[in-house]
Amino acid sequence: MQAVSLPRRAVAVRAEGGVNPEIRKAEEKVVDSVVVAELSKPVTAYCRCWRSGTFPLCDGSHMKHNKATGDNVGPLLLKK
Amino acid sequence: MQAVSLPRRAVAVRAEGGVNPEIRKAEEKVVDSVVVAELSKPVTAYCRCWRSGTFPLCDGSHMKHNKATGDNVGPLLLKK
Numbered sequence: 285m286q287a288v289s290l291p292r293r294a295v296a297v298r299a300e301g302g303v304n305p306e307i308r309k310a311e312e313k314v315v316d317s318v319v320v321a322e323l324s325k326p327v328t329a330y331c332r333c334w335r336s337g338t339f340p341l342c343d344g345s346h347m348k349h350n351k352a353t354g355d356n357v358g359p360l361l362l363k364k
Numbered sequence: 365m366q367a368v369s370l371p372r373r374a375v376a377v378r379a380e381g382g383v384n385p386e387i388r389k390a391e392e393k394v395v396d397s398v399v400v401a402e403l404s405k406p407v408t409a410y411c412r413c414w415r416s417g418t419f420p421l422c423d424g425s426h427m428k429h430n431k432a433t434g435d436n437v438g439p440l441l442l443k444k
């Protein structure tokens with residue numbers, strides 16, 4: 285068998301398929317509830333990218349996440 | 365430079381930090397809206413793991429995802 289000289293590349297490898305790197309990792313499963321009758325604004329955005337600083341609400345962090353990774357995720361909009 | 369013969373291993377590598385592997389990848393950003401007045405059930409679960417076969421609804425696929433990856437994600441529950 286011939287040895288192959290591979291080019292050096294910076295390759296980031298993470299746990300295969302993990303979605304949430306940081307939010308409430310002490311919880312076995314992060315589930316949130318919204319009582320929709322209590323929504324105050326016409327539209328409220330909830331995070332689905334797991335990068336929001338105001339999780340479970342969306343704070344727009346999905347934009348940075350998508351740009352950095354090539355992903356295409358966005359929030360769930362609750363409309364009154 | 366010395367050529368190095370690497371052991372063969374099955375290593376799954378994905379885009380760093382990507383969250384959504386398959387859902388509506390033709391869309392630049394996957395955003396969904398719920399008109400909460402139209403919710404019919406007392407509780408409706410919306411997916412945040414991007415693995416549901418009924419996305420944007422949760423179909424329980426987060427359980428398999430969490431088990432396979434060590435992740436801890438779960439749905440957003442909308443309650444009437």
Ligand code: FES
Nearest residue numbers: 331332333342345
């Ligand atoms: S910050 Fe996560 S979807 Fe907007």
Ligand code: FES
Nearest residue numbers: 411413422425426
């Ligand atoms: S299937 Fe995705 S959160 Fe339940």
